[in-house]
Amino acid sequence: MKNKFKDNSQLIQLLQQVDKLLTLSPFADRQCNFMEICGTHTVSILKYGFRNYFKKRINFLSGPGCPVCVTSQKDIDKVISLAQMGVRIATFGDLIKVPGSKSSLEEQMALGKEVNVVYNPLDCLKIADETDEEVVFIAVGFETTIPVIASLILDAKKLRIENLSILPLMKTIPTALNFLLTNLENEIDGFICPGHVSVIIGERPYKIIPEKYGIPCVIAGFEPVDIGLAIESLVSQIRKHTPIVDNRYKRVVKEKGNISARRLIEEVFEKTDVEWRGFGEVPASGLKLREKFSKFDAEKKFNINVKSSPEPEGCICGEVIAGKKQPVECPLFAKKCTPDTPIGPCMVSYEGACSAFYKYGEE
Amino acid sequence: MVPDDREKIEEKVCLAVPYRIISKHGIKAVADVFGIRKEIDIRILDDVNVNDYVLVHAGFAIQKLDQEAAKTTLDLLREISEEQI
Numbered sequence: 001m002k003n004k005f006k007d008n009s010q011l012i013q014l015l016q017q018v019d020k021l022l023t024l025s026p027f028a029d030r031q032c033n034f035m036e037i038c039g040t041h042t043v044s045i046l047k048y049g050f051r052n053y054f055k056k057r058i059n060f061l062s063g064p065g066c067p068v069c070v071t072s073q074k075d076i077d078k079v080i081s082l083a084q085m086g087v088r089i090a091t092f093g094d095l096i097k098v099p100g101s102k103s104s105l106e107e108q109m110a111l112g113k114e115v116n117v118v119y120n121p122l123d124c125l126k127i128a129d130e131t132d133e134e135v136v137f138i139a140v141g142f143e144t145t146i147p148v149i150a151s152l153i154l155d156a157k158k159l160r161i162e163n164l165s166i167l168p169l170m171k172t173i174p175t176a177l178n179f180l181l182t183n184l185e186n187e188i189d190g191f192i193c194p195g196h197v198s199v200i201i202g203e204r205p206y207k208i209i210p211e212k213y214g215i216p217c218v219i220a221g222f223e224p225v226d227i228g229l230a231i232e233s234l235v236s237q238i239r240k241h242t243p244i245v246d247n248r249y250k251r252v253v254k255e256k257g258n259i260s261a262r263r264l265i266e267e268v269f270e271k272t273d274v275e276w277r278g279f280g281e282v283p284a285s286g287l288k289l290r291e292k293f294s295k296f297d298a299e300k301k302f303n304i305n306v307k308s309s310p311e312p313e314g315c316i317c318g319e320v321i322a323g324k325k326q327p328v329e330c331p332l333f334a335k336k337c338t339p340d341t342p343i344g345p346c347m348v349s350y351e352g353a354c355s356a357f358y359k360y361g362e363e
Numbered sequence: 364m365v366p367d368d369r370e371k372i373e374e375k376v377c378l379a380v381p382y383r384i385i386s387k388h389g390i391k392a393v394a395d396v397f398g399i400r401k402e403i404d405i406r407i408l409d410d411v412n413v414n415d416y417v418l419v420h421a422g423f424a425i426q427k428l429d430q431e432a433a434k435t436t437l438d439l440l441r442e443i444s445e446e447q448i
Contacts, residue, residue, distance in 0.1 A: 120422025122404065141421075144379070147407050148421045196379050199418065199426045223435060251432040252418060258426060261407040 014228040015053065021235045022057050032058045033187050034234055035180075035323050037173060038194035039066035039351020040222050046360040048224045050231070058231065061186075061323035062346075062353035064176050064276060065194055067140045068094045069321055069345045069352050072275040073309045075169050076100040076345075079138050080108060081306050082167065082298065088114040088131060090124045091138040094349045097342055101309040121145075121152045128156070128164040136298045139166040143200040146170050146287065147261035150268035153289065153296050165298040168288050171274060173197050174205035175285035181213050184279065184322050190234035192227075193219045195249050202257025203245050210243035221249045268293055277311065277345070278318030317344035320353050327354040334358055379420040381433035384413050394419065396437070 021027065036042055042062045045051055051060050064070045077100040083089050089105065096105045096117065109115045116127055121137055128135040139149045149170065156164050173194060180186060193206055198219045206217045216237035220230035229248045237243050247253055265287070274286025289297050298304075311318055314332050319325040327333050327346065337343040339355055346352035382394035382403060390406040394417065404423045405411045416433035417424035428436075 120404075122422060144420050144425065147425075148404075148423045151404065151406060151423070196418075196420060196425070199379075252426050252428050254426075258407060260409060261425065264407060 011225050011228050014225065014232050018054075018228070018232050018235050021232075021239055022054075024239065026238065027057070027235070031056060032189045032235070032238070033061055033323070034058055034190045034192060034231070035061040035063040035188050036192040037063045037065040037177070038192075038197070039069070039349065039353070039356070041065070041192055041194070041220065041227070042353050043351065043356045043360075044222050044224070044227050046356045048227065050227055054231075061188065062320055062327075062356075063180070063191075063323055064171075064279070064321045065142075065173075066321075066346070066349050066351040066353075067142055067145070067171065068092075068098060068349040069317060070171060070176075070276045070278070071095075071098070071140055071169055071345065072277045073101060073311050074275060074306055075167075077102075077306045077309050078167060078299075078304050079105065081304050082136050082302060083108040083113045083115065085302060086113070087134040087136050087298075087302065088116065088127065089138060090116045090118050090121075090127055090135055092119075092140065093117045094351075095138055095140065097348045098345045099312065099343065101312075121148050122155065124152060124164055125155055125159065125161060128161050129159075131163070133163065134301075135164050136302075137164070137166045138169065140169045142171060142173050142194070142197050143265070144194075144196045146172075146269070147200060147258075147264045150264040153268050153293050154264070156296060157293065165296045165301050166289075167298045168269075168286070169274070170269070170287045171276065172271075172285055172287065174201070174208070176276065176279070176282060177206070177209060178212075179279060179282045179285065180322065181209070181215065184324070186323050188215060188323060189238060190215060191217045192230045192234070193217050193245075195219065195221050195253065198247075198249065198253040198257065200258050200261045202253065203247050203255050204257075206245045210245060214243050216243040217245045219245070219247045219249045219253050221252070276321075278321040312343045315344040317346040317352075317354070320346055327357040330354070379418045379425060379436075381416050381428060381436050382419045382424070383433075384411060384415045384417060384424075386413060387411060392424070394424075 080100045124137045218230040218233045233246045269287035271284040272288040273283045275281050316330040342348040346354035382396045385393045392405045394403045408424045418426045
């Protein structure tokens with residue numbers, strides 16, 4: 001079967017079309033700033049050479065699209081504090097190497113603390129069942145992962161598991177985008193919206209962006225042609241002054257998203273203010289457990305006493321996430337901070353902008 | 364792709380992998396990718412049938428997808444496993 005999403009001639013045509021549009025007003029004498037929200041889009045944009053192809057014409061900004069990267073230093077310190085208390089930590093693998101102010105989970109493991117890497121949060125049920133120790137799942141993630149975490153809570157309640165809780169560090173994307181545009185000084189001309197977050201939330205939550213700010217949004221897949229289509233849509237929309245939410249990933253993203261998943265989220269969680277790395281506290285951008293599930297909240301169950309901590313000295317991950325700087329502007333990039341010796345989370349995570357820049361280079 | 368590579372890919376927080384449903388029982392289903400079978404959770408997806416392709420994230424089927432879209436994504440994942448890990 002012909003793979004239409006990898007068809008080079010289609011991609012070349014698309015890029016030529018974008019090139020043509022970029023020579024016309026309003027782009028003729030300025031660079032466009034497009035922010036991709038998903039870390040996997042950052043990887044695709046670098047890997048397939050879009051950044052170099054559009055150099056000086058389009059500036060791609062890496063946004064708050066990696067759940068590990070946006071976790072604040074204070075929250076990483078909370079995770080370390082829990083490990084030091086002797087509870088068994090269950091976490092996605094990416095978090096292991098992220099340094100807190102004094103230590104990382106990897107270092108805690110070396111000191112003999114119990115840390116289990118899980119791919120499916122439901123694996124925590126089995127871990128909790130097999131031990132008498134307290135198990136805490138570090139619940140990072142956006143809307144793609146949150147229904148799964150909600151299911152973990154519902155199952156734990158149903159199975160009456162008493163020694164399991166979560167550290168709720170979940171965040172929601174559309175609120176963050178609104179905050180980016182309102183509170184942080186940026187000149188964003190368009191958003192490439194995350195594919196798999198959109199599978200859950202659908203098209204509607206992004207509509208405030210074109211309507212309130214006049215900024216176009218494109219929901220995109222991850223193939224080269226998907227990225228090309230997204231760029232072409234953004235440039236065309238700006239040129240015609242018709243900003244909308246354009247869904248170019250209809251093969252997976254439905255207009256209303258996944259309604260069952262959204263119901264699950266609603267049943268278990270409610271909105272709360274949370275701290276994002278690089279943003280500070282963003283009102284109503286996170287989720288906490290509803291009162292009837294509060295016994296599964298590790299923050300309440302264990303007395304975690306962690307003060308706010310500054311980001312590592314010299315690290316600009318916060319500014320990279322906020323679209324203010326590029327990884328290569330960091331004095332530590334590829335010198336003191338590498339994937340083997342990461343100083344900030346954007347160099348740790350596979351989806352982090354610094355890690356992607358390091359891997360694919362920047363000319 | 365060998366099982367170890369698949370595990371490495373799946374550890375990445377945000378990636379979603381297409382699987383084909385082999386059998387289902389309640390909210391669980393057995394699904395296959397690259398000849399490797401595993402149990403997935405289908406509770407947030409209505410109307411899942413045997414032989415459907417579904418996008419799986421963190422052990423959960425989050426959306427159905429057509430065969431062509433599934434093959435495209437699988438090709439991409441093969442590339443990732445060969446080039447990046």
